[in-house]
Amino acid sequence: MKKYDAIVIGAGHNGLTNAAYLAKAGLNVAVLERNAYIGGATVSRELHKGWTYTNCSYVCSLLRPEIARDLELPRHGLQVVPYGGGVTFKRDGGYYGNYYDHNRQYREMARHSKRDANAYERYTADVMKQTRLIRPFLLKRPPDPTSLKLRDLRDLTEFAGSFMEMGEEGLADTLKFWTKSVGDFLDEYFETDVIKAHLGGTGVIGTALGVYSPGTAYVLLHHYMGDVDGNVGSWGFARGGMGAVSGALAKSLLGYGGEIICDADVDQIVVKGGKVTGVALKNGDEIHADVVVSNLDPKRTFLDVMDAKDLPADVVRKAQNFKIRGSSGKLNIALDGLPTFNGLDKSSPLMLGDMHFSDSLQRLERAYDDWKDGTWSKDPYVDMLIPTQTDPTMAPPGKHMMTVFVQYAPPKIRGGEWTAEDKAGFEKSVIDQIAAQSPDFKDLILHCETRTPKEIEAEVGLTEGNIFQGELTFDQLLFNRPFPGYAQYRGPVGGMYMCGSGTHPGGGVMAAPGANAAREILNDLRQPNIVPGGYADD
Amino acid sequence: MSAKSDDTMMLTTPFHSRVKEACGLNCWGNWMGYTTPNAYEDVELEYFAVRSTTGVFDLTPMNKYRVSGPDAEAYLNRLVTRDVSKIRVGRVGYTVWCDDAGQVMDDGTIFHLAENDYRICAYARAIDWFNWAALGFDVSIEDETAEVAALAVQGPTSCATLLAMGLEGLDQLKPFGLTEFEFEGETLMVSRTGFTGDLGYELWIAPHKAEALWDRLFEAGRPFIIRPFGTDALEMARIEAGFLQAGVDFMPAEEAVRNGRSRSPFELGLGWLVDLDKPVFNGRRALLREQAEGSRYRFAILDVDGNKPAQHSFILKGGKQVGTVTSAAWCPTAKTNVAFAQIEMPHGAVGEELVAEIYYQRELHWTRVLAPCKVIESPVFNPGRRRATPPAGF
Amino acid sequence: MTDNYDAVMVGAGHNGLICATYLAKAGKKVLVLEANATPGGCAATREFAPGYSVSSCAQWLNQLHPAISRDLALEQHGLQWAAQNLPSISLDEQGKHLSLLGNKVEGANVSAEDRAAFVAFHAKTEKYARLLVKAFEARAPKLVESNLTDRLTLIKLGLGLKMMGRDDMSDLMRIILINMYDVMEESFDSAQLKGLLSLDSLLGSRMGPRTPNTVFGYLYRRVGETLGNNGQALVKGGMGALGEAMAASARAAGVEIRLQSPVASIDVEADRAVGVTLAGGEQITAPLVVSNADPVTTFQHLVGFARMETGMARRVSHIRCKSGTAKLHLALSGLPQFTGLDDAQHGARLLVAPDMNYIERAYNAVKYDEYSSAPALDISIPTLHDATLAPAGGHVLSAIVQFAPYAPEGGWEAHRETFMQLVIERIAAFAPGIREQIISSQLLTPADLESDYRMSGGHWHHGELSLDQIMMMRPFPGATQYGTAFDGLYLCGAGAHPGGGVMGLAGRNAAREIIKRGAAA
Numbered sequence A: 001m002k003k004y005d006a007i008v009i010g011a012g013h014n015g016l017t018n019a020a021y022l023a024k025a026g027l028n029v030a031v032l033e034r035n036a037y038i039g040g041a042t043v044s045r046e047l048h049k050g051w052t053y054t055n056c057s058y059v060c061s062l063l064r065p066e067i068a069r070d071l072e073l074p075r076h077g078l079q080v081v082p083y084g085g086g087v088t089f090k091r092d093g094g095y096y097g098n099y100y101d102h103n104r105q106y107r108e109m110a111r112h113s114k115r116d117a118n119a120y121e122r123y124t125a126d127v128m129k130q131t132r133l134i135r136p137f138l139l140k141r142p143p144d145p146t147s148l149k150l151r152d153l154r155d156l157t158e159f160a161g162s163f164m165e166m167g168e169e170g171l172a173d174t175l176k177f178w179t180k181s182v183g184d185f186l187d188e189y190f191e192t193d194v195i196k197a198h199l200g201g202t203g204v205i206g207t208a209l210g211v212y213s214p215g216t217a218y219v220l221l222h223h224y225m226g227d228v229d230g231n232v233g234s235w236g237f238a239r240g241g242m243g244a245v246s247g248a249l250a251k252s253l254l255g256y257g258g259e260i261i262c263d264a265d266v267d268q269i270v271v272k273g274g275k276v277t278g279v280a281l282k283n284g285d286e287i288h289a290d291v292v293v294s295n296l297d298p299k300r301t302f303l304d305v306m307d308a309k310d311l312p313a314d315v316v317r318k319a320q321n322f323k324i325r326g327s328s329g330k331l332n333i334a335l336d337g338l339p340t341f342n343g344l345d346k347s348s349p350l351m352l353g354d355m356h357f358s359d360s361l362q363r364l365e366r367a368y369d370d371w372k373d374g375t376w377s378k379d380p381y382v383d384m385l386i387p388t389q390t391d392p393t394m395a396p397p398g399k400h401m402m403t404v405f406v407q408y409a410p411p412k413i414r415g416g417e418w419t420a421e422d423k424a425g426f427e428k429s430v431i432d433q434i435a436a437q438s439p440d441f442k443d444l445i446l447h448c449e450t451r452t453p454k455e456i457e458a459e460v461g462l463t464e465g466n467i468f469q470g471e472l473t474f475d476q477l478l479f480n481r482p483f484p485g486y487a488q489y490r491g492p493v494g495g496m497y498m499c500g501s502g503t504h505p506g507g508g509v510m511a512a513p514g515a516n517a518a519r520e521i522l523n524d525l526r527q528p529n530i531v532p533g534g535y536a537d538d
Numbered sequence B: 001m002s003a004k005s006d007d008t009m010m011l012t013t014p015f016h017s018r019v020k021e022a023c024g025l026n027c028w029g030n031w032m033g034y035t036t037p038n039a040y041e042d043v044e045l046e047y048f049a050v051r052s053t054t055g056v057f058d059l060t061p062m063n064k065y066r067v068s069g070p071d072a073e074a075y076l077n078r079l080v081t082r083d084v085s086k087i088r089v090g091r092v093g094y095t096v097w098c099d100d101a102g103q104v105m106d107d108g109t110i111f112h113l114a115e116n117d118y119r120i121c122a123y124a125r126a127i128d129w130f131n132w133a134a135l136g137f138d139v140s141i142e143d144e145t146a147e148v149a150a151l152a153v154q155g156p157t158s159c160a161t162l163l164a165m166g167l168e169g170l171d172q173l174k175p176f177g178l179t180e181f182e183f184e185g186e187t188l189m190v191s192r193t194g195f196t197g198d199l200g201y202e203l204w205i206a207p208h209k210a211e212a213l214w215d216r217l218f219e220a221g222r223p224f225i226i227r228p229f230g231t232d233a234l235e236m237a238r239i240e241a242g243f244l245q246a247g248v249d250f251m252p253a254e255e256a257v258r259n260g261r262s263r264s265p266f267e268l269g270l271g272w273l274v275d276l277d278k279p280v281f282n283g284r285r286a287l288l289r290e291q292a293e294g295s296r297y298r299f300a301i302l303d304v305d306g307n308k309p310a311q312h313s314f315i316l317k318g319g320k321q322v323g324t325v326t327s328a329a330w331c332p333t334a335k336t337n338v339a340f341a342q343i344e345m346p347h348g349a350v351g352e353e354l355v356a357e358i359y360y361q362r363e364l365h366w367t368r369v370l371a372p373c374k375v376i377e378s379p380v381f382n383p384g385r386r387r388a389t390p391p392a393g394f
Numbered sequence C: 001m002t003d004n005y006d007a008v009m010v011g012a013g014h015n016g017l018i019c020a021t022y023l024a025k026a027g028k029k030v031l032v033l034e035a036n037a038t039p040g041g042c043a044a045t046r047e048f049a050p051g052y053s054v055s056s057c058a059q060w061l062n063q064l065h066p067a068i069s070r071d072l073a074l075e076q077h078g079l080q081w082a083a084q085n086l087p088s089i090s091l092d093e094q095g096k097h098l099s100l101l102g103n104k105v106e107g108a109n110v111s112a113e114d115r116a117a118f119v120a121f122h123a124k125t126e127k128y129a130r131l132l133v134k135a136f137e138a139r140a141p142k143l144v145e146s147n148l149t150d151r152l153t154l155i156k157l158g159l160g161l162k163m164m165g166r167d168d169m170s171d172l173m174r175i176i177l178i179n180m181y182d183v184m185e186e187s188f189d190s191a192q193l194k195g196l197l198s199l200d201s202l203l204g205s206r207m208g209p210r211t212p213n214t215v216f217g218y219l220y221r222r223v224g225e226t227l228g229n230n231g232q233a234l235v236k237g238g239m240g241a242l243g244e245a246m247a248a249s250a251r252a253a254g255v256e257i258r259l260q261s262p263v264a265s266i267d268v269e270a271d272r273a274v275g276v277t278l279a280g281g282e283q284i285t286a287p288l289v290v291s292n293a294d295p296v297t298t299f300q301h302l303v304g305f306a307r308m309e310t311g312m313a314r315r316v317s318h319i320r321c322k323s324g325t326a327k328l329h330l331a332l333s334g335l336p337q338f339t340g341l342d343d344a345q346h347g348a349r350l351l352v353a354p355d356m357n358y359i360e361r362a363y364n365a366v367k368y369d370e371y372s373s374a375p376a377l378d379i380s381i382p383t384l385h386d387a388t389l390a391p392a393g394g395h396v397l398s399a400i401v402q403f404a405p406y407a408p409e410g411g412w413e414a415h416r417e418t419f420m421q422l423v424i425e426r427i428a429a430f431a432p433g434i435r436e437q438i439i440s441s442q443l444l445t446p447a448d449l450e451s452d453y454r455m456s457g458g459h460w461h462h463g464e465l466s467l468d469q470i471m472m473m474r475p476f477p478g479a480t481q482y483g484t485a486f487d488g489l490y491l492c493g494a495g496a497h498p499g500g501g502v503m504g505l506a507g508r509n510a511a512r513e514i515i516k517r518g519a520a521a
Helices: A013-024 A065-070 A102-112 A114-137 A150-164 A167-179 A182-187 A193-203 A216-224 A243-255 A298-304 A313-321 A361-372 A420-437 A453-460 A512-524 B016-022 B043-052 B072-079 B127-132 B158-164 B207-224 B231-241 B284-293 C014-025 C066-071 C112-136 C148-163 C166-175 C180-187 C191-202 C214-226 C239-252 C295-307 C310-317 C356-367 C416-428 C446-453 C505-520
Strands: A003-009 A029-032 A045-048 A051-053 A080-082 A086-089 A095-097 A236-238 A259-261 A266-272 A275-281 A286-294 A328-335 A354-356 A381-385 A400-407 A445-451 A496-498 B027-031 B034-039 B054-058 B063-068 B092-098 B104-114 B117-122 B140-143 B149-154 B178-183 B186-191 B200-205 B226-228 B297-304 B314-317 B320-331 B336-344 B353-362 B365-376 C007-010 C030-033 C045-049 C052-055 C081-086 C088-090 C098-101 C104-107 C232-235 C256-258 C263-269 C272-278 C283-285 C288-291 C325-332 C349-352 C376-380 C395-402 C438-444 C489-491
Touching: A003 A013, A003 A275, A013 A029, A013 A243, A013 A286, A013 A512, A029 A286, A045 A445, A051 A400, A086 A193, A095 A102, A095 A193, A102 A114, A102 A193, A114 A150, A114 A167, A114 A216, A114 B127, A150 A167, A167 A216, A182 A193, A182 A216, A182 A361, A193 A216, A193 A354, A193 A361, A236 A243, A243 A259, A266 A286, A286 A512, A298 A313, A313 C180, A328 A420, A328 A453, A361 A381, A361 C356, A381 A420, A400 A420, A420 A445, A445 A453, A496 A512, B016 B034, B016 B207, B034 B231, B043 B054, B043 B226, B043 B231, B054 B207, B063 B072, B063 B127, B072 B117, B104 B178, B127 B140, B127 C310, B149 B158, B149 B207, B158 B200, B158 B207, B178 B207, B186 B207, B200 B207, B207 B226, B231 B320, B231 B336, B297 B320, B297 B353, B320 B353, C007 C014, C007 C272, C014 C030, C014 C066, C014 C239, C014 C288, C014 C505, C045 C239, C045 C325, C045 C438, C052 C325, C052 C395, C066 C505, C088 C191, C098 C191, C104 C112, C104 C191, C112 C148, C112 C166, C112 C214, C148 C166, C180 C191, C180 C214, C180 C356, C191 C214, C191 C349, C191 C356, C232 C239, C239 C256, C263 C295, C272 C288, C288 C295, C288 C505, C295 C310, C295 C489, C325 C416, C325 C446, C356 C376, C356 C395, C376 C416, C395 C416, C416 C438, C438 C446, C489 C505
Parallel strands: A003 A029, A003 A286, A029 A259, A086 A354, A286 A496, B054 B226, C007 C030, C007 C288, C030 C256, C088 C349, C288 C489
Antiparallel strands: A045 A051, A080 A236, A086 A095, A266 A275, A275 A286, A328 A400, A328 A445, A354 A381, A381 A400, B027 B034, B054 B149, B063 B117, B063 B140, B092 B104, B104 B117, B149 B200, B178 B186, B186 B200, B297 B336, B297 B365, B314 B320, B314 B353, B320 B336, B353 B365, C045 C052, C081 C232, C088 C098, C098 C104, C263 C272, C272 C283, C325 C395, C325 C438, C349 C376, C376 C395
């Protein structure tokens, strides 16, 4: 039986990142992947001949540049191309666009409201203030406020210090920001429905909350945390789809001497005498290692591949109570050509980015009401992109690939499993919404892959199909992620670690959890740290 | 139906046809989203037109807000730091406005057009803040940036030019005064204001008369050697005259992301614009506190040794960094090397000697100079003709 | 011009009276000005039909701080209890009701596991509520500009948190941020129990069980119990009698109270409050002005936005204070018969909150400024304990109704009757014969509560009790710790820390702060 220094369960981007760092540090590492292919939720797959679908995650901004550089991902084939624009199509036939050029953006907003266009400057500054507070902590383990260890106290002091600098009112504003809803937050700046809706959508992406649920302002922040080449808050495509990210990570890992074993479905993490000794596969094989790292979400980790008898009772309870809600689905569509939208010129840069149809916060909130009622939104919120306008590799010339992230979709329909009829109804609600603003859309569809939370869970293994491996609400962030007492990547059992998006700083293809976990593992193994800290914001 | 996406493309001013024709260098910049010339023919000639004959500058992109209604004066008095009741009808006042923390959001001019009717000209966009400031007042605020075309006519022969254009009696207009004329059936408003520190006027008119105004002005001004000037020449003139610019010499308070990057009027040398006797205005409480506890910075105009502009320089005192330069230029008329600097207290008092660390490059070779400099009391250019009414002959 | 007062209090609500009394006891000459004809503010009794009176705003008493009650000697000044320690009963259309008092749950649909789980839940949340009491009994500490007092409070809170033990500490930090729905799902099986507890977490607010912050709402409510008020209590003569007792106590301490004297403005000179002007034109000067009015009324309408700096006016305009709560009053010819309740149980607190999804759906409507088609209700029949409120044989039913919007489309007059009938219909589902007993009915919408009790948005708490509007954020940054940007102007109402609910701490804390600062000045 083969023995490794470390085993990583799951070849998602965080598992690969974690393994790459361990391998780079000289450890003998294997990544075990249940599927026949790697990537987890960062995959590109040819599901329709000639078309590459980036069928789970679909845009790239949060991937830490420190890691991309350190693991030489560009040399291994990763190219992230920023996309311009973004647009929300209105029901009345109009639209609101988001240009990257500052002055053009001003004029576009001013077309709807001069006051909003001006308020956007204050809004941007205020969001940046909050972003700058969090960004330095992305590539750090979160300090434990209940601990008296020197390292925790030092980190806490640093954290507290950046708060204190803001002054009494600034600090209160920060606390308000973290606890209020994205809807209330936007209402304090803007008067135009479509502008609020365009900005507010990011406050609920991947989250089973509505735009008027307290705590969603932070989710909005999470999406502003990334940057493309130092352009904070901007987003881009991975050339070739998100599979390019996992592909480059895998090459990097292999380059450092690591191994990836596909079709290796882990049945259980084996624990003896309070320490891990390896894993048992479903096929009966056992693989030994003193370090086992789980890239799986906290529920799968503690309730599925670990045995309750090996775990302290509080961990089982905390895993059960961990909130990881399916709230979204996805449509991946092969198109015969570029559709027309609301009279928008096909060459408009607005179409290069994220497109939406929810033109008021009220529509967004009502979409959430359907989810609460246990069904998919009849009038969903979609985050739709056509990356083939930017990336020539994903569809035949002149043809297009469309990725449509859809919210809300519950993990179960009123307590029961999704049926084929439900799935068809879900798909129809999305297609109809798009077609209402795009007369030629339906005729251009060549193939459509529809994924409800059920399919996402079945394929990727994300519980309930939650894209962030757990809600990004404040009770599950920082030192509470995934749960209090276990937020520093160490599991409750010797040699067991977590490295998925269910740990700090959360999901969105950042690769930071994987890197942070590697740092802690190397620390425990008394190896020198090779994992980079974050670049300082200027 | 929605507008086409190109509606959001770069804007041009109503003078654009004429500006374009005059802009031989084809050297354009972007001012608040408007295509504006950095220079027309020759920056030096343009600068000296302002200082020696007449220079014309298209200032249409300047943000203009109309404030009217029964509470207009009370509103403005709460908004800005100075006492607006002292700006009579037909007068213009320079002022700044602050947030509650006493940090400058922008500077600008208030035109008292008529009873309860004002125009504010500002560098930065401000409609959001101006509307918030209207809470509790019966006042209406309109952004009229695009509805008013404006030209600055600046220089020793500017008055003669405008008189020749038929603006009779303009020579009687005092500095910071404003008056109106009829121009081809439209109202032409003229104020004796400017951003060059010289004798000069600003002309305000409805956009559809902009081209006609330009043509008449240049025709009348030909004997007085009239010439359009761009933003590069303006930059030289405003530094020479000691004028600050938002976004360059200070960070508009609400746009500042980093702690401590904004400045109070005291810290910008604009304490003279602050009337702490007014019962309430934005920033008053904080400014009272600052007055009692002291400021963090001091604005200094530096007379820098040598002829290398101290752009982006650190200011040193005894080898220690005590400040940074925000604007710098060699001033051709005053023959002085001037820099505006933010100096940490207690440094920067008038007369204090400091050192500017200047880097300059010639033929790809970088040189570092430690130039002695001295804090001076007032701007280096301030001619008598700027104030005389009627303006003396040129 | 009258000017021999040390302090003028705007509003004779319970917090105003409490604050005034403490100030008077500290030797200050205090004048309380009240717009209405009776003292007490939301502690009011009004005749809504000939011979029928009701606690027209607050209907139960369960939060009043016992130390305040003692300090003001309220019972000596006439406070009498009509009933105490009343259980809460969650109604079931089939008559399978659930009853809750203290840590005991009883009912046909409650399992032994749930009963045991509730005992544990009750004990745990009591610990958390005790920590809140510590935070509520002091001014909200500043964090950056903290002085010794603030640091002591912070140390006390920190120690309190540590003393709970690591597990409870992290549990509290987790659940305080989340919603009642999830905590209920984690804790219990009984839909009825979960419904009842979630209704408790959001009464008076504009939140549903799934809204994060509702756990805080629940703990806030549990503060009353932690202070020793077991179950619900009814005041003899209605809540107005509490107002009268407080007024009597205040007068005994030397406070002068002028009723029907609405304040038109709080007068400021530059940064100082100098007095008030009454609607009749009379000016009263005083070095101290204390406002029991809500922050929006105080700053927007009484001081006036024009008198303050823009950033502050903007902060005031961002306070969320739109209520989602209405009240229904029925004058009845006899005791209504609720299916499955015995006579004594009719005197309990009766709730229509069959399950959490029911409440959540009721809440959905108010998000869009619509009213619930099936609202959740908190019903009291006070006449079972207090015959003074109705003619012999007659009864009064008073119900708190969740949810009704502040401003429905088309205005309330277009909807009032429909909504009232809808609420009555809901009650009739549990008390089938009630329609025939109705002599008169009254619906108080949030807009009515706003105009009757001068609370902006009609909100009980003078501003939503959500995490972004509590502690050092209440009522808004820059006006915490009862003092304001104006020297001599203080807040003492529910809009200030810790909030409302006839607890009285805002009033007492404000008085302490005023006295302390007075000594320092």
